[in-house]
Amino acid sequence: MTAEPYRLDELMIDAMARELSGEVLVSSVTAFGALAGLVAKAFYAPDLALLATPESGMDVDFLPSLSLGQFFILAQRGIALGMEEVFDAIFLDKFRIWINPAQIDQRGSVNISAIGPWATPKVALVGSRGIPEDTSHLSKLCYYLLDHNPRTVVAAVDFRSGAGNTAEREQRLGRIGAPSVLVTNLGVFDFQGAHGQMQIRQLHPGVDLTAAESATGFHLTAASPVATTPEPSSEVVAFIRQHDPLGLRHMEMQKGSGAAKHQDQAWMDERSLLEAPSAGEGAL
Amino acid sequence: MNKLVLLDDMARQIPDGATVAIGGSSISRKPMAMVRALARSGVKDLRLIVDVGGPDVDLLIGVGAVREVIYAFVGFEFLGLAPHFRTARQNQSVGFQEWTEYTIMAGLDATIKRIPFIPTHAGLATDVLSVNPAFRVIADPFGGDDVVAIPPLSPDFALIHANYADSAGNGVILGDSHADALCAKAAKTTFLSCEQVLSSKDLQNLGAGVQILRIHTTGVIEAPWGAHPTIMAPVYRLDLMAMKDYLQQASDPDLWLNYTLEVIGQDHETYVKRQGGALALKQRLGVSST
Numbered sequence: 001m002t003a004e005p006y007r008l009d010e011l012m013i014d015a016m017a018r019e020l021s022g023e024v025l026v027s028s029v030t031a032f033g034a035l036a037g038l039v040a041k042a043f044y045a046p047d048l049a050l051l052a053t054p055e056s057g058m059d060v061d062f063l064p065s066l067s068l069g070q071f072f073i074l075a076q077r078g079i080a081l082g083m084e085e086v087f088d089a090i091f092l093d094k095f096r097i098w099i100n101p102a103q104i105d106q107r108g109s110v111n112i113s114a115i116g117p118w119a120t121p122k123v124a125l126v127g128s129r130g131i132p133e134d135t136s137h138l139s140k141l142c143y144y145l146l147d148h149n150p151r152t153v154v155a156a157v158d159f160r161s162g163a164g165n166t167a168e169r170e171q172r173l174g175r176i177g178a179p180s181v182l183v184t185n186l187g188v189f190d191f192q193g194a195h196g197q198m199q200i201r202q203l204h205p206g207v208d209l210t211a212a213e214s215a216t217g218f219h220l221t222a223a224s225p226v227a228t229t230p231e232p233s234s235e236v237v238a239f240i241r242q243h244d245p246l247g248l249r250h251m252e253m254q255k256g257s258g259a260a261k262h263q264d265q266a267w268m269d270e271r272s273l274l275e276a277p278s279a280g281e282g283a284l
Numbered sequence: 285m286n287k288l289v290l291l292d293d294m295a296r297q298i299p300d301g302a303t304v305a306i307g308g309s310s311i312s313r314k315p316m317a318m319v320r321a322l323a324r325s326g327v328k329d330l331r332l333i334v335d336v337g338g339p340d341v342d343l344l345i346g347v348g349a350v351r352e353v354i355y356a357f358v359g360f361e362f363l364g365l366a367p368h369f370r371t372a373r374q375n376q377s378v379g380f381q382e383w384t385e386y387t388i389m390a391g392l393d394a395t396i397k398r399i400p401f402i403p404t405h406a407g408l409a410t411d412v413l414s415v416n417p418a419f420r421v422i423a424d425p426f427g428g429d430d431v432v433a434i435p436p437l438s439p440d441f442a443l444i445h446a447n448y449a450d451s452a453g454n455g456v457i458l459g460d461s462h463a464d465a466l467c468a469k470a471a472k473t474t475f476l477s478c479e480q481v482l483s484s485k486d487l488q489n490l491g492a493g494v495q496i497l498r499i500h501t502t503g504v505i506e507a508p509w510g511a512h513p514t515i516m517a518p519v520y521r522l523d524l525m526a527m528k529d530y531l532q533q534a535s536d537p538d539l540w541l542n543y544t545l546e547v548i549g550q551d552h553e554t555y556v557k558r559q560g561g562a563l564a565l566k567q568r569l570g571v572s573s574t
Contacts, residue, residue: 056300060371078460080458080460081460082460082462082463082464082465082495083389083462084389084463087385087389090386113411113412118382118411118415119376121373121374121376123363123374126357126365127355127356127358128357128410128412129356129384130355130356130385130386131384132384132412133384133385133407135407136405136407136408159292159411159415160409160411161410161411161412163408163409163410168409168417170407170409172408172409172430173358173405242357251362252362260528263362267522273566
């Protein structure tokens with residue numbers, strides 16, 4: 001038992017942090033991904049080289065901020081690098097990222113490109129970004145979802161931005177790119193079922209099998225017995241709260257007007273966290 | 285050597301039908317002053333190449349300047365989807381080629397190296413290869429596994445926004461350089477805007493920070509706040525309110541018409557004044573660089 005209460009976001013971030021290991025670059029494209037990297041480095045995997053996005057500085061002290069819905073840094077404080085360095089790390093399998101897809105399916109294929117047919121989409125999403133590179137070069141693929149429901153965890157994705165456990169992937173890439181883990185608001189899942197099928201590894205405290213099954217768009221199997229996700233220690237919880245004073249992890253979980261208000265507040269609060277330039281300061 | 289040009293004179297050099305590569309990444313260090321100048325020039329039928337696009341692509345689609353977009357991503361990050369991009373994708377009013385982050389870089393690199401393709405494993409076993417006719421899966425001539433052949437991407441123009449430049453066209457990017465140097469080298473003509481023009485002597489003190497070499501640069505534009513409303517590390521943060529204003533105007537045809545006249549249609553100095561002026565912008569968005 002923790003001496004201090006924790007929240008779902010902190011449980012999820014701790015579960016995500018426990019998946020990271022080694023001396024690899026860790027990307028931080030979202031608040032959850034960035035905080036998972038920070039927690040991992042502080043508690044589980046001290047050799048990680050954390051990237052602060054959007055200005056891909058390595059080994060930086062993050063300043064928590066809104067600027068990309070994540071963490072702004074003073075770029076000079078870290079080791080500056082560009083996309084060529086990032087992709088070389090991907091090609092060398094020295095890179096990890098927590099990817100937050102719009103859809104993931106029972107074989108772990110993921111979609112951030114389009115709902116409906118790609119050429120005539122019902123909803124055009126953002127485009128596959130760097131996910132195809134990740135699933136063609138990395139030996140560990142980590143996914144998370146904040147809203148596990150039958151529209152996000154589906155039988156088959158509308159578009160494969162990232163390759164799951166398909167015959168084509170195995171034929172072309174072997175074990176490279178195979179989905180490793182999915183952390184959602186309901187539990188922790190792996191892809192060790194028959195034919196690389198997604199299955200339950202752990203359910204979060206208070207979540208039962210029925211809830212997970214009814215939130216999933218296909219028949220979900222479970223490793224037996226199903227374990228319960230470990231609760232984060234009071235030290236981890238305190239660390240997360242200290243490193244996210246603007247509450248960007250909560251903002252990431254919100255939708256609609258709640259999220260909009262949170263953004264406005266965080267943007268105002270960010271002003272006081274970032275040192276304002278002094279009046280007489282020159283450009284250099 | 286003096287390559288300084290005025291913003292709107294730069295824009296007039298880009299003709300209808302041109303292929304334009306744009307630097308920066310989503311809502312970070314986008315050459316927005318040049319993008320707005322291009323939009324108000326009335327240019328049509330542009331073919332855009334962006335690795336990670338955001339308000340740059342969205343704005344140019346919104347004013348009807350775009351024929352086709354080659355992209356890995358277009359979005360507003362935590363602020364959601366890009367409204368004009370989304371509409372154009374859904375009603376197919378603009379052509380789209382979905383590439384990926386590395387394959388765009390490889391396509392630019394193939395042009396730089398003057399080779400017919402660059403092989404990679406990127407994209408194998410994904411649907412990007414199914415919907416994008418630009419790529420070919422080919423046998424490895426040395427007997428290994430199949431690879432994806434990425435053809436050249438050859439921009440006529442590149443638009444890059446840097447922290448500093450000298451008048452000869454050397455550029456310094458203090459934050460993430462993204463794929464900007466590749467864009468600058470692959471394009472026939474590169475326009476480099478910057479927050480501040482420095483003397484070549486002062487610029488050279490920044491040493492390894494010089495990422496854009498003058499041999500690739502055709503024109504230099506001094507445009508303070510030239511990335512606004514996107515992030516310009518380490519000098520200024522995202523202007524959330526201006527970004528939300530854009531998203532609201534872009535979602536309504538009447539508001540958008542007004543925005544194109546009042547905001548995009550005015551020169552850069554007027555734009556900066558409309559945002560409250562340089563001093564207010566610094567108070568609102570400035571970040572100490574020490």
